[in-house]
Amino acid sequence: MSDLEVRQLRYFVAVAEELHFGRAAARLDMAQPPLSRAIRALERQLDTALFERTTRQVALTPAGEVLLRDARTALEAVTAAAHRAHQAGRTEPRLRIALKADLDGGLLPRILDAYATDPAALPPELVLGGYGEQPRALRDGRADVALLQLPCDDRGLDSEPLLTEPTLVALAATDPLAARSALHPDDLAGRELPDGAPADGLRPARPGGPRPTAARRASNLSEILSLVETGSIVFFAPASLARRHPRPGIAYRPVRGLPDSTLAVAWPQDARSPAVAAFVRAACTTATSTSTATSTAAVPAHRGGDRTGPH
Amino acid sequence: MSDLEVRQLRYFVAVAEELHFGRAAARLDMAQPPLSRAIRALERQLDTALFERTTRQVALTPAGEVLLRDARTALEAVTAAAHRAHQAGRTEPRLRIALKADLDGGLLPRILDAYATDPAALPPELVLGGYGEQPRALRDGRADVALLQLPCDDRGLDSEPLLTEPTLVALAATDPLAARSALHPDDLAGRELPDGAPADGLRPARPGGPRPTAARRASNLSEILSLVETGSIVFFAPASLARRHPRPGIAYRPVRGLPDSTLAVAWPQDARSPAVAAFVRAACTTATSTSTATSTAAVPAHRGGDRTGPH
DNA sequence: GATCACTCATACCGCCAGGGTACCAATGCC
DNA sequence: GGCATTGGTACCCTGGCGGTATGAGTGATC
CATH class of the missing domain: 3.40.190.10 (Periplasmic binding protein-like II)
Structure with a gap:
């Protein structure tokens, strides 16, 4: 069972998401037959059926479900490697902060002020994204740190809650x-x-x-x-x-009975940049020292709470 | 900046580890010139210098250091996808338990007994490995759960301490x-x-x-x-x-002043299998109910302590 | 300081992996 | 029962990738 290639994973994910070889091929900008062949080859390589297919219906097998999940994270990891390396090669490094516009609880300006005083700070750069895109931006290396709403899909991330409000x-x-x-x-x-x-x-x-x-x-x-x-x-x-x-x-x-909304600062678990650590520190101190932080202390740390921040 | 391919990452890691194109090529079982070309192409693709090279010396640039780390985790994620899919396709599924022989604190038989009584249990299969190989086995999908010593490189893993002893x-x-x-x-x-x-x-x-x-x-x-x-x-x-x-x-x-040795049960953060959860439960209850567990309670949970186990 | 050994880069060639086109086969619908 | 839809098969061909031969820069040696 030799190594998989990124191309195979991309093909598989496309078919698994479309559940239709023709549409998946269109999405991949290629013809359908080579896609079918590639998937068959993948199945042979893994010695596992990934799809149940008739000429009218395509469905994932259990093994296919597993692979879909893992293939997505693997693809994210690969693009993260590319993005982070590219970023690390820039002449003037930046701290890329992912957030959804208007959902920063009004904290961002003060966090940035506090952050700017840190000697480890790099110039910030905002990465705006839609609902729930922040975790993905962290995982695939488009951002170094994020302000986001908990709970979210936090696989591979550490986070620290900042602010809980109804x-x-x-x-x-x-x-x-x-x-x-x-x-x-x-x-x-x-x-x-x-x-x-x-x-x-x-x-x-x-x-x-x-x-x-x-x-x-x-x-x-x-x-x-x-x-x-x-x-x-x-x-x-x-x-x-x-x-x-x-x-x-x-x-x-x-709305009675709806869980509170929690704003958190999050970062890739394996982040090592001192700038990320500086931003996390700035965010945490800003949040706790702010009068609007009504009940932060009541919220348990959401993983990574036993740490002081990224290494 | 199109997508990276696994082959490029493998090549890069080989050169980054050897810091010598000739030796890296030998390790990859190929000739040196295509390897040099591939690395150059990678640098162009990322628009970043990854190595400082003279004809006598090869060294990683800062961007190269970043990529080395991320490329390793990406490669682990890709092989994990392959291993887990292959595993999921087996006709009789197993729970693969990684451990270092003789370092299970003598708990393993009792854990397995307790585990076997769980309705979610799958037949266990031991994956033996050397020092520090257990985390990698979890990350690259060769194992579903592990008994290992803390601290270890636990990126992407959750763990629960079982037993601390001098x-x-x-x-x-x-x-x-x-x-x-x-x-x-x-x-x-x-x-x-x-x-x-x-x-x-x-x-x-x-x-x-x-x-x-x-x-x-x-x-x-x-x-x-x-x-x-x-x-x-x-x-x-x-x-x-x-x-x-x-x-x-x-x-x-x-040995006075040497930190205690902690045995823990660990699993991939995104594990979802009920068999993994069953094993973790079995391990935890076995450890706490055992007389040799002298001071487990004194040890703070090492990430994931705020959870009851994998989903 | 000229030679040599070492090592990375360049030039060129050849193969085959992988994509395209054409066509077939199975299935469900009218 | 014909037709449309959709996945599979056969065959061709291109381009990416690896191999060989060779060049060029650099540090060591005497």
């Missing part, structure tokens, strides 16, 4: 529910959410199958808030965001 | 030091250790440069103990091993 829901001020002072998740059943993917398990089940409302496509916060204002969608947001983006047409209401 | 040194009974009831690490300065690599930072400095004594090659415990008996080497071992392998010609003595 989760509010943003409603149109005209919404009947806005008259109430607090809501229950069930009240929101069937409402549309922004397209990004706040796909927390908590998302109210959408009744009657997928019913995609038009024009949910909203990439940035002001677009989302505009859609909220019109009543097209509702939107879950931590309290700090509500505080920083008040709008007359929007009512923010607490 | 570290003893094994001496020839005729050794002058054997007359003393306790030793200090400095007393052992200059002594040879078994070849494997108990390369803890604690290793007494070998004075006067490398002075390899003949016949230190010893792969298993009885060979090592024989060498100890003759006075050729000394050997650090946890107390349980001493208890289980008494020999007239060997004296075990405590």
